[in-house]
Amino acid sequence: MDSAVITGDIIQSSKLDAETRQWLMRSLKAALEQWDNDFEMESELIRGDSFQCLISNPELALKIALLIRTYIRSLNPTAAYDIYHRENPAILLTNWLFDVRIAIGVGGIDYEGDTLAESDGEAFHLSGRALDLLKDSRQNLAIVSTDKNKEELATMAPLLDAIISKTTALQCQVINLKLLEYTEIEIARMLEINQSAVNQRSVAGNWGPIQSAVKRFGKIYGE
Numbered sequence: 152m153d154s155a156v157i158t159g160d161i162i163q164s165s166k167l168d169a170e171t172r173q174w175l176m177r178s179l180k181a182a183l184e185q186w187d188n189d190f191e192m193e194s195e196l197i198r199g200d201s202f203q204c205l206i207s208n209p210e211l212a213l214k215i216a217l218l219i220r221t222y223i224r225s226l227n228p229t230a231a232y233d234i235y236h237r238e239n240p241a242i243l244l245t246n247w248l249f250d251v252r253i254a255i256g257v258g259g260i261d262y263e264g265d266t267l268a269e270s271d272g273e274a275f276h277l278s279g280r281a282l283d284l285l286k287d288s289r290q291n292l293a294i295v296s297t298d299k300n301k302e303e304l305a306t307m308a309p310l311l312d313a314i315i316s317k318t319t320a321l322q323c324q325v326i327n328l329k330l331l332e333y334t335e336i337e338i339a340r341m342l343e344i345n346q347s348a349v350n351q352r353s354v355a356g357n358w359g360p361i362q363s364a365v366k367r368f369g370k371i372y373g374e
């Protein structure tokens with residue numbers, strides 16, 4: 152049975168000062184640990200600014216990849232600056248949204264070691280190679296497989312990437328929570344804003360096409 156592997160890294164992490172980078176990776180680690188429990192997956196941080204996830208239910212892979220990316224993009228650099236500037240006045244304020252490259256590989260798993268770095272299989276190879284290719288392109292999302300769906304997935308990825316790449320931090324907050332299946336009323340309460348503002352951010356962030364893609368991916372690998 153196929154599994155999915157997500158491999159990703161923080162974009163332009165070398166331009167972040169050490170405190171901000173550490174804060175960002177701690178935030179990501181906490182989120183991944185929660186999703187490990189929620190989605191029965193296994194995740195690891197690797198090489199300081201990279202991460203990997205093994206998902207035994209491949210139909211969830213796109214949802215989880217978008218959860219990761221919208222979560223990172225929702226962490227406004229200004230918030231990180233405000234947190235650390237009080238104790239570290241020399242910290243530099245970044246002038247772009249945090250973002251990640253993410254590659255999803257769907258395929259077999261030959262061996263599961265004590266860590267993901269020690270594991271092996273087609274899904275790991277596909278995901279790792281796809282991430283390497285992303286680094287030389289303007290695209291930040293790839294979905295690869297060797298099955299009959301590979302062409303559809305190769306078309307889906309750049310379209311989704313174009314949508315997500317234009318979102319704001321506030322839009323990503325809402326999209327992230329919608330991916331977690333909260334209602335607009337619940338999201339409004341959580342973010343302490345009006346439901347109309349939730350809806351506006353959802354529409355502006357193109358939630359409709361994102362939701363359709365997630366459902367389609369789930370149908371492909373949930374059958």
